[in-house]
Amino acid sequence: MPSTPRLTLLAVTLSLSWGTLARAETVTVRRGETLTKIARRYGCTLPQLKDANGLKKDALRAGQKLEIPPDCKHALPDDAPPLKVKKLTHEVLVDETLEEIALRYGMQIDALKAKNAAALKRGLKPGMKLKVEAADDGRAQRKIAYTIESGDTLGSIARKFGVSVRDLQRMNPKKKADRLRVGDKLVVYKEGRSSPSQSVGRPQAGRLIDGELFKDVPGTWMKSPTTAWGTNETVRALKGAIAEVRRKMPKVHDLTIGDISRKEGGFLAPHKSHQSGIDADIGFYHRGQPKIGPRAFLDGTVVGLDLEATWLLISALIGDREDASNVEYMFIGYPVQEKLYKWALEKGIPESKLAWYFQYPKGSRAMSGVIRHEPSHMNHIHIRWKCPPSDKNCL
Ligand SMILES: [Zn+2]
Structure with missing residues (x-):
């Protein structure tokens, strides 16, 4: 499990890992939804949303696909209508910041702090569990235990799970890339529903990831x-x-x-x-x-x-x-x-x-x-x- 080194809040960390999170999201317009409502839900401005989708007018039709640009805040403004949210637990990674965690789940940073006030008194530490809320459990964090096999490298394992090598290292701070041994365990945190399944090995000697x-x-x-x-x-x-x-x-x-x-x-x-x-x-x-x-x-x-x-x-x-x-x-x-x-x-x-x-x-x-x-x-x-x-x- 993650050790407890002091957390370094480097700006470079934020930009690196944000790169892996910042995928443009596509949403389907439901009956009765307006551009304003959708912009508010994802923390976009109206011009931002219109530009990203090449829209000249505000009118939408049900079933239409809209791209949510990654630079929207993904945070709910204070006056947004309440959404159904799911309560989830997030295990803090090495070098992870409160900003990153808030962005990941579409939370206001103040709300994240308020929910975890007692725990955060001692500072943000890797391995600590935070209470978070998200409108979409596709962003839920899932922990997968992976046992190293012969021929594996950090790179090949990262590819297997669709994460970056850097993120894989953040998830396993004690593991040195040049000291990986067959049979060692690695921990991989993956997002929920968004990840496709993977069949690994043979039907007679294999396993299933994200089934x-x-x-x-x-x-x-x-x-x-x-x-x-x-x-x-x-x-x-x-x-x-x-x-x-x-x-x-x-x-x-x-x-x-x-x-x-x-x-x-x-x-x-x-x-x-x-x-x-x-x-x-x-x-x-x-x-x-x-x-x-x-x-x-x-x-x-x-x-x-x-x-x-x-x-x-x-x-x-x-x-x-x-x-x-x-x-x-x-x-x-x-x-x-x-x-x-x-x-x-x-x-x-x-x-x-x-x-x-x-x-x-x-x-x-x-x-x-x-x-x-x-x-x-x-x-x-x-x-x-x-x-x-x-x-x-x-x-
Ligand atoms: Zn059978």
Whole structure:
């Protein structure tokens, strides 16, 4: 944890780290919002906001995108209408100033001081926890523990987390760049929602950074709600496919969703994979089930499959173009593949597409098709997505 050296309030510190915070933010205009109201919310002047967006008039329409220039104060003027704010905790970094912290959360510096009057009596110290408020929990600070692996450098770790090397050093004041050892722990503070997920390593030996929890998705039932963390891409793909089935067949039952990954990935019993946010277990659609769904994985060779809905699901996941598909593999027991294959063939799906999709009828050991046999997959589908192109450390 951060040591407690005297804090140096260097102007250069402020400008350096502000550089990493000062991204132009884009907001979408909601019905009834005026330019004045938006300017006030972000601490911009009207001309500032108009210039940044090339606006000649003050009129706005709902849905319009506005860029908030980074030089707006991001602080609420005293007469601003109250916003819903979230109470958060901020852990002070080495060399961090009250101004920086206030700017980060869009707070008035006086309000920040008032909220933390007792703690600040002894001065601002690294590692100390301050009470802060923000209108957007995307600015919430999250603490990630990272274990150094062979081949890591400060630079490669900084890139992995999307922070600067300087900020990484501020977060770990006791670590010397030339003395990093495999197995050492580093602490990384990241902003909340704004950070994209990253799949790291292999599905059989990997982890997940800034994963997204698959939850509250219409038409689903979660078998294991706490181990349903995936990459943003995994969650988006799964949501999209389920929504597509429901658009075409609104009466389907809720689909049972099993394990994806743990919050930070890693070993998840009883699986070999599911370690890096790019694997998911999902049920089949069955006939004659209540709308709330079967609430378990049912054997597709025993309980009547809804072949049409299950076909829609797998084709929404795999897609129509081989060169654009994000699915690496899908594991489905061979006898279930047979049922789906024969149904699709009868419905006139081209054989070329079926040969791309299915291992069937080439045998349960054939190295062919996106959909492969796995003995324990008579009652569910295991999807393995390809590495998201942005995740450089995904294998
Ligand atoms: Zn699985």
